[in-house]
Amino acid sequence: MQNSLFPDAPRPVxxxxxPRRKTxxxxxxxxxxxxxxxxxxxxxxxxxxxxxxxxYPGWTGLVWxxxxxxxxxxxxxxxxYSQHPLMRAVSVDRAFYRPxxxxxxxxxxxxxxxxxxxxxxxxxxxxxxxxxDETGRGMTMNRNFLDPExxxxxxxxxxxxxxxxxxxxxxxxLSPLPEAWLKRLDRVLDxxxxxxxxxxxxxxxxxxxxxxxxxxxxxxxxxxxxARLASLLRDAGATxxxxxxxxxxPIAEQLPMLRALWPRPLVCRWNLHRVHGAFxxxxxKQLYAPYDKLVDPDPxxxxxxxxxxxxxxxxxxxxxxxxxxxxxxxAPLTVEALAQAMLDLQR
Numbered sequence: 001m002q003n004s005l006f007p008d009a010p011r012p013v014x015x016x017x018x019p020r021r022k023t024x025x026x027x028x029x030x031x032x033x034x035x036x037x038x039x040x041x042x043x044x045x046x047x048x049x050x051x052x053x054x055x056y057p058g059w060t061g062l063v064w065x066x067x068x069x070x071x072x073x074x075x076x077x078x079x080x081y082s083q084h085p086l087m088r089a090v091s092v093d094r095a096f097y098r099p100x101x102x103x104x105x106x107x108x109x110x111x112x113x114x115x116x117x118x119x120x121x122x123x124x125x126x127x128x129x130x131x132x133d134e135t136g137r138g139m140t141m142n143r144n145f146l147d148p149e150x151x152x153x154x155x156x157x158x159x160x161x162x163x164x165x166x167x168x169x170x171x172x173x174l175s176p177l178p179e180a181w182l183k184r185l186d187r188v189l190d191x192x193x194x195x196x197x198x199x200x201x202x203x204x205x206x207x208x209x210x211x212x213x214x215x216x217x218x219x220x221x222x223x224x225x226x227a228r229l230a231s232l233l234r235d236a237g238a239t240x241x242x243x244x245x246x247x248x249x250p251i252a253e254q255l256p257m258l259r260a261l262w263p264r265p266l267v268c269r270w271n272l273h274r275v276h277g278a279f280x281x282x283x284x285k286q287l288y289a290p291y292d293k294l295v296d297p298d299p300x301x302x303x304x305x306x307x308x309x310x311x312x313x314x315x316x317x318x319x320x321x322x323x324x325x326x327x328x329x330x331a332p333l334t335v336e337a338l339a340q341a342m343l344d345l346q347r
Contacts, residue, residue: 027073028065029080039339040085042346044313048117048168049338050089051331052269052324054081058290062332063087082112086335089117089168091269091322096121096173099154105162117168117208119267119322120159126151126195128175129188138178146191148198160205167206168320169267171241173214182219189228196236208318212267214241218249221257230260242268242308244301244327247278251304258308266312266319268305270327270334273298284326294337295329302334306341 043049055074060067063084068077081087092108094100100120108118121127129145130138144150151172159167174192181188192213202209213233215221220229233240240257248254258264273296276284288295305321312319321338323331 027068027076027080029083030061030063030065032083032085036085036336039336039343042343043086043339044319045115046313046317047309047319047342048089048321049335050087050091050119050322051081051335052091052271052322053093054078054090056291056325058292059330059332060292062292062330078108079111082116084332086339087332088115089119089320089322091119091121091171093121095155095159096124096127099123099125100158100162102158102162105159109163109166112166114166116166117320118159118163118166119169119171119269119320120155120163120167122151122155122170122172124175125154127172129177129181130175141178146188146195148195151195152199156199156202160200160202160209163206165206165208167202167209168318169210169212169241169265170202171212171214171267171269173241173243173269174216174220176216176247182217185219185225186228189225189232192229193232193236196232196238199236210265210267210318210320211236211238212241213238214243214267214269216243216245216247218247221249221254226257226260230257234261239264239267242266242305244268244270244305245272246274246276246280247272250274251301251308255308263315263317265317266308266321268308268319268321270301270305270321270323272324272326273328276326281326288325288329291325291330293330294333297328297337301327302338302341306338306345309338309342310345 054077055070057067057070057073063081125144126147129142131140131142132138156170159170199211219225239261242254242258244251272281272284275296309319309321323334325331328334
């Protein structure tokens with residue numbers, strides 16, 4: 001037997017391995033708070049509150065149990081987001097930039113509870129009159145603007161097939177029109193009417209779903225265009241999306257359109273605090289990040305919106321309300337504030 005190179009050295013004693021602590025690799029939700037559960041139980045079943053997207057690391061403690069990178073949240077965060085007691089909807093804004101596939105929509109639907117609903121933005125391919133560069137500057141006219149065939153093939157059919165009954169609203173957000181198009185708004189309304197009339201029925205695949213149109217030009221709400229818009233939406237069984245954005249008038253000045261269409265489900269997207277002006281999105285983004293607190297509370301808008309929600313749900317209609325971080329600084333906290341205001345109104 002070969003001699004040891006170190007005959008006097010003691011043999012090492014094996015050290016038993018310590019038990020490895022199990023850690024979850026999936027995104028975990030923040031622990032549910034009793035006050036959120038209480039608020040959720042008090043809200044109407046027909047109300048679906050939520051946020052615009054869910055991919056914000058700054059929501060740690062509000063929605064997430066710990067810090068996660070935004071890429072992980074984008075891929076895996078929806079399941080944890082939907083476990084928050086107050087989050088019963090989400091606006092999928094990424095669909096605006098590129099059409100999503102049936103498989104992508106199906107993957108979303110599989111991550112959420114049965115009573116969760118999606119608000120989906122139509123791709124800019126059909127909802128923007130301009131083809132824009134990466135900075136948002138219009139480059140050329142979009143020949144697919146309000147094209148019925150593209151709207152059905154690239155948007156309505158994939159969303160219906162993938163989301164099924166979990167679809168809440170399909171929103172055609174008409175981006176700001178070039179000046180030349182505003183001068184011929186009647187023609188735009190004609191195109192919109194033709195497209196809406198061509199869209200397939202959302203029943204029976206999505207019995208709760210509604211088509212909604214959001215505009216970003218106040219001229220749509222001025223006579224005679226407002227009456228024409230209301231008429232074509234009514235004829236198509238669609239509704240007006242209450243767009244709370246600095247490009248549009250305050251909520252009180254948009255309510256006549258909702259009254260003209262009454263009764264209808266409510267679709268509302270609260271996008272940008274008016275204090276930042278029509279082009280203040282980037283300013284709000286920088287000021288409010290990481291979106292973990294309310295920076296610019298807007299109690300006036302909250303109070304007006306709660307009244308609209310209460311009237312809609314009291315009439316037995318669905319209300320889909322999604323909120324951006326740029327509304328007040330933190331979308332989850334605005335959702336909580338709206339829920340609390342709803343409860344206060346009921347007392």
